[in-house]
Amino acid sequence: MKDLRALLIDCRIELRKLARDFQKSELCERLDLAIQQASNATLPPPPGETAIEATHAPPSEKAQTVSQVALAWQTAARDLKFSDPAIHARLGEKVMRLLGAKTLADPANEILQLEGMVKAAEARIAELEKAIKSQEVERDALLGALAQAAPKLKDGGDRLAVGLARVAWLKTEAGKADNGAAPARRAPEPQDTVPTPDLLQAAAAGAATLSKEQREWCVGEAMVVTGFQFTPVELIEKGDAAMARLILEARKGG
Known part of the structure; x- marks a missing residue:
């Protein structure tokens, strides 16, 4: 055969x-x-x-x-x-x-190896998700503590920016207390026509509101720093936060 x-x-x-x-x-x-x-x-x-x-x-x-x-x-x-x-x-x-x-690798062994790699990746992803949730809890606790420490600053859209504004305000108030200049704590909204940098930071974060005089000053300042690209009406329509950001960005660039 x-x-x-x-x-x-x-x-x-x-x-x-x-x-x-x-x-x-x-x-x-x-x-x-x-x-x-x-x-x-x-x-x-x-x-x-x-x-x-x-x-x-x-x-x-x-x-x-x-x-x-x-x-x-x-x-x-x-x-x-x-x-x-x-x-x-x-x-x-x-x-x-x-x-x-x-x-020559057996396909069955390759499949088992790939399954092990997938399980390891899933375990790693679960650990990362757990760590992210833990960080979110810590962040919320910190922002809540800042809100209690500086209740006069209202919450805005950007929670992190508001938190930084509250930290800056607390630092300012702590410095005043050390110097004995202003023992009473108050929000960073001075009655002067020109707003302070802390007030501009708070306004840019949406945590503070400008007075009428401060708003008028910010309109003129924003027109100057932007090279008169906007009219007073356009700047007022943009709001206090937008004008404060324009002024702060111009100061950083300068």
């Missing part, structure tokens, strides 16, 4: 050389079937069955051996050599690289 199988394979090779598109013909299919039958006939019969039954009965899917699978791949690769030489060459190069590496 081995000699017959080898003869059939040689015949198929020679016919492919002579006939174009031989692999698409019915004769090629018949030769492939005959080669497969000859290969199955050379295998030992399963236990409890006679050699004649093993020859005539086709093997079931569960009875496929490693040799049969390897033979099927060999046959498919040989067919590919004639039908698509480029793909066959690329496949051969990859096989040689794998054999040269001598580390």
Whole structure:
């Protein structure tokens, strides 16, 4: 049977050389079937069955051996050599690289490794989320303490900016208390026409409101620092916070 199988394979090779598109013909299919039958006939019969039954009965899917699978791949690769030489060459190069590496990884092991990496990443993400929540709790507690320490400054849209304004106000009040100039605590809203830097910071954060005189001064100052790009009406429409930010940004740039 081995000699017959080898003869059939040689015949198929020679016919492919002579006939174009031989692999698409019915004769090629018949030769492939005959080669497969000859290969199955050379295998030992399963236990409890006679050699004649093993020859005539086709093997079931569960009875496929490693040799049969390897033979099927060999046959498919040989067919590919004639039908698509480029793909066959690329496949051969990859096989040689794998054999040269001598580390053929089992796909099942790769899947297990990837699952382990995913679990580790999920655990890391859970730790980061826990740390973020802890920081948020600490931030809220700190901002709440600042709100209690400086209740005269109202809350604005930007909680962090309001908190910084409250810190600046507390520092100013602490300095006044040390110097004995102003023992009574009050909000940073002086009655002077020109607002202080602390008041501008608080107004920019939305934590303080300018008086009429201070607003008029800020309108003129904002017109000057912006090069008269806005009219007084436009600046008033923008609001105290916008005018205060324009003045502070101009002072930083200067």
